[in-house]
Amino acid sequence: xxxxKKILTAIRGGASEAxxxxxxxxxxxxxxxEIRDAENHLTKAKRDLTDVxxxxxxxxxxxxxxxxxxxxxxxxxxxxxxxxNEALALEVAEKIAALEFELxxxxxxxxxxxxxxxxxxxxxxxxxxxxxxxxxxxxMVKTTDSVQxxxxxxxxxxxxxxxxxxxxxxxxxxxxxxxxxxxDRMQASEALQAESGDASLEAKLKDxxxxxxxxxxxxxxxxxxxx
Amino acid sequence: xxxHTIAQYxxxxxxxxxxxxxxxxxxxxxEVDVLQVTVEGREELPIFVSVTDDxxxxxxxxxxxxxxxxxxxxxxxxxxxxxxIPMPLSSFAKVxxxxxxxxxxxxxxxxxxxxxxxxxxxxxxxxxxxxxSEFLK
Numbered sequence: 006x007x008x009x010k011k012i013l014t015a016i017r018g019g020a021s022e023a024x025x026x027x028x029x030x031x032x033x034x035x036x037x038x039e040i041r042d043a044e045n046h047l048t049k050a051k052r053d054l055t056d057v058x059x060x061x062x063x064x065x066x067x068x069x070x071x072x073x074x075x076x077x078x079x080x081x082x083x084x085x086x087x088x089x090n091e092a093l094a095l096e097v098a099e100k101i102a103a104l105e106f107e108l109x110x111x112x113x114x115x116x117x118x119x120x121x122x123x124x125x126x127x128x129x130x131x132x133x134x135x136x137x138x139x140x141x142x143x144x145m146v147k148t149t150d151s152v153q154x155x156x157x158x159x160x161x162x163x164x165x166x167x168x169x170x171x172x173x174x175x176x177x178x179x180x181x182x183x184x185x186x187x188x189d190r191m192q193a194s195e196a197l198q199a200e201s202g203d204a205s206l207e208a209k210l211k212d213x214x215x216x217x218x219x220x221x222x223x224x225x226x227x228x229x230x231x232x
Numbered sequence: 233x234x235x236h237t238i239a240q241y242x243x244x245x246x247x248x249x250x251x252x253x254x255x256x257x258x259x260x261x262x263e264v265d266v267l268q269v270t271v272e273g274r275e276e277l278p279i280f281v282s283v284t285d286d287x288x289x290x291x292x293x294x295x296x297x298x299x300x301x302x303x304x305x306x307x308x309x310x311x312x313x314x315x316x317i318p319m320p321l322s323s324f325a326k327v328x329x330x331x332x333x334x335x336x337x338x339x340x341x342x343x344x345x346x347x348x349x350x351x352x353x354x355x356x357x358x359x360x361x362x363x364x365s366e367f368l369k
Contacts, residue, residue: 144286151264152289155282156327158262173295174368176276177361183273 008142012149033146040139047132054125057118064115071108075101233339234283235259235267241343242269242350251351271354279350279357288341290349291327291334292357298329299368308367315360321349322356333357 078101085094171179210216239257246254254272259265260280267281269290280291300308312324312331322333333356335349361368 144284148284148287148289151282151284152291152327154262154264155266155280155289155291158260158264158266159268159280161262162260162268171276172299172369173361174299174365177358177365179276180274180358187273 008145012145016149033143033150036139036143036146040136040143043132043136043139047129047136050125050129050132054122054129057121057125061115061118061122064111064118067111068108068115071104071111075104075108078104233288235265235281238281238283238288238343238346239267242347245347249347251347253351255347255350269350271351274354274358277354277357277361279353281346281350283339286339288337288339288346289334290337290346290353291325291332292353293327294331294333294357294361294364295368296330301367301369304367308364311364311367315363319356319360321352324360333360 078097082094082097082101085091085097207216236259239259242255242257249255256270256272256275258268258270260268264282269279269281270277271279277292280293282289282291316324319333322335325332325334333353335353337345337349341349
């Protein structure tokens with residue numbers, strides 16, 4: 006059964022028994038322990054891989070060295086033969102045989118290490134995928150559990166606080182009304198701002214002697230004298 | 233990260249919030265710590281925040297099964313499914329007998345990510361109730 010199905014079954018089954026934990030805490034702990042074990046194995050496998058890779062590199066170097074030595078000695082043997090020194094050539098040939106024996110040995114070891122590296126890398130990749138998958142499943146289980154507990158806490162809080170969650174439409178209406186009220190006040194304050202802005206501009210214009218001026222007595226007298 | 237660090241951040245935000253909204257936070261104690269977050273002016277639709285090992289969950293309750301008009305349930309569910317992807321950052325869900333919108337964030341999210349999430353969730357909740365009110369009593 007998939008983890009989704011399990012959770013769904015647990016939720017549906019648990020709904021009838023209020024207050025009962027959906028997920029058995031003990032099995033969650035066992036699952037967590039399994040994940041930790043898998044992670045430990047993974048760490049060990051990675052260490053093993055490092056060891057094997059080191060050995061693989063060492064044997065690769067040995068194989069190279071031995072191949073070089075064989076080639077070198079083959080050259081010596083040919084030279085000895087060219088000089089007619091059959092005895093020396095034989096001696097070199099024996100050496101070459103010994104080197105080739107060792108080379109075959111190292112080559113076998115190297116091949117085995119290489120195969121191990123491939124196998125370990127595969128194993129690690131597989132284990133890593135599995136640990137990730139386990140963790141995802143555990144997260145789902147824990148989240149389900151957490152949401153259930155959180156819901157219980159929220160419900161308790163509302164019951165003890167003697168307030169109830171409002172009907173959705175009522176809530177929306179109230180929020181909209183508050184928003185409307187806020188908007189109205191904003192608009193009113195903007196209008197007020199604008200008016201006082203106009204008023205202050207008029208005052209400034211008047212101070213600067215621009216626009217309609219209040220007539221005063223001296224101005225009237227001056228006008229009359231001109232007549 | 234826990235609900236207290238989130239509450240601290242939101243309370244300290246005050247007028248410095250990028251959004252211009254103020255938050256009010258109230259922890260609810262229980263087996264799991266829950267933070268009740270309300271956006272100023274929207275106290276009727278609180279957001280409940282809880283933190284698990286790998287995620288931060290923000291949930292707003294929309295309406296109960298009992299508020300759905302009889303005979304319109306499947307039409308409502310269909311509409312909710314259709315709206316699920318277009319609705320930014322939030323998704324629909326059902327907790328016990330209540331429909332909810334929720335957002336889940338990585339535990340490594342920044343505080344401003346969480347602030348953004350809460351605001352979008354609040355907007356979504358309002359829009360959803362508005363749009364779905366034809367199915368509700």
